[in-house]
Amino acid sequence: MARGAKPDNKTRMLVWGRAAGHCQYPGCSKRLDEDLVAGDLRKNNAYLAHIIASDPSGERGDPTLSHELSNDPTNIMLMCDPHHREIDDPNKKDRYSVSVLRQMKQQHEDRVAHLFSNPLIKPAHVVRVAAFIGENETSIPLSDCIAAMGNEFYLADRRPIDIQMRDIATKDSDPDYYPTVLKLLRSKYDREIRGRFEEGELQHLAIFGFAPMPVLMELGRLLSDLSAVSLYGKHREPKPGWAWPDDQPPLGFSMFKGRTGSKKVALKLSVSAEIVDERVTAAYEDDDVSIWEIRSNRLGTSELRSQNDLSEFRKVVGKTFDAIKDQHGLDVELSVFPAVPTTCAIEFGRTWQPKAHPGFRIFDQVRERGFIERHSIN
Ligand SMILES: [Zn+2]
Ligand SMILES: [Zn+2]
Structure with a gap:
């Protein structure tokens, strides 16, 4: 034929x-x-x-x-x-x-x-960081990442950089979980991101993180050297996805100082939910702790809905680190108790500056056990 x-x-x-x-x-x-x-x-x-x-x-x-x-x-x-x-x-x-x-x-x-529809659109590499949260395994579809980047970024590479910590044998209730996961996170970060960034191979990173608070704060600490980073979190409404909904009045954040005179400071991060003082003091053996708080003017798991809200949070975090240092000294024993969306946890770690800010321990909420110390950054 x-x-x-x-x-x-x-x-x-x-x-x-x-x-x-x-x-x-x-x-x-x-x-x-x-x-x-x-x-x-x-x-x-x-x-x-x-x-x-x-x-x-x-x-x-x-x-x-x-x-x-x-x-x-x-x-x-x-x-x-x-x-x-x-x-x-x-x-x-x-x-x-x-x-x-x-x-x-x-x-x-x-x-x-x-x-061509948007001349300002720039390339970004997608970084997906996923770990167990309790029993829930999660994956982040690439199509969700592309949708979230919208008119701001296009995929610099069709293959995302994946830092997946789902294959490890232990659950996050296991004492070995955090040391294993954090070590894995650091080594993957060094291999997949740090070097490539220094070589100029990565210009902008779009970070999609779904992991326990201590892991996300450590991720933020690793990313703190890099300025070209955009963070995305999962939203359930109006429909499930990773794009910033940007559909509410701006969220405001306030810093509430604790009393002076103690070397022990607990910092509550109240955005997703209220944290009562008793849950914080339960993590200490004595009562000599000064309780500070960063609090949003609306509390709830889906109240943080825009990148602007996140940068407001970042400003208050920076101010709070400085104020704690001024009031209690750089050698303060600082502990952080977070009830925040995933993006706030990453941004918190990103805002912290070694040497300029006091190191801190991270407590995470465990069902039926209260706040448990999981990690420290210093
Ligand atoms: Zn042909
Ligand atoms: Zn070709």
Whole structure:
């Protein structure tokens, strides 16, 4: 059976234009116009790759569609040489089905449209940090991350940086859990982020964290050297997702100082819920503790709903660290009792400055046991 017609000039222009001159294989995005510009067509590395081959006996060929679609720009992808060969590799038939290739083409063309719809959009690397919280295992779909970054960032790399701590054998009620998880967090951070940031390979990080408070505070401490960081948290309303809803009046935060004269300071972080003093003093053997508090003007698990709220929180945290140091000295025994959304926990760790701020111990709420010391940062 004969081949379908070759793509004509109009079709070629449409394919090139919709692909914005870049290879449409995910994560490749090689520029393909340069050999054309140089005029050396023997070195041309750009291919018009058929999804349904123009030859019925070719890859994904079809007795009728091969002819009908051989000159249809929606059936043709712009590809670099290695990727054209990759998708037509007879050994990889199952991987590159018609629907998979159509989806690749669509995603590439959506991305081009998205880039031009907002000239201010910047690339960001997605970092997903997930650990057990109690019995609940959680995963953060990449599509949620993309939706959350909205018009501010596009994916710098289709493969997110994953710091997953779900494979470890212990649960967060186990005494070995925190040492194991925190060690894993630090080593993965060093390997996946610190070096790549110093090399200039990572420009901006979009952080999606879902883990117990002490882990998130440690993550924040690790991220404190980096300014180009945006934080995202999970929201349940109006529908579950990771985009900042930004649909409420701004949240305000106040610092309440504790009494002077003690070297022991407890700092309550009350945003998601109220923490009564008795729950804090229960963690101490004697009563000689000065209780400080950072408190939001509305309490609840879904009250923090914008990046502005988070930067207000950050300002009050910085002020509070300074005020505690002024009132109690840098050698104060500071302990933190958090009831905050995940993003506040990360931001708290990020705001702390070694040497300038007192070190602190982190207590976390454990059901039926109250606040338990989990980690210390100093
Ligand atoms: Zn082809
Ligand atoms: Zn390619």
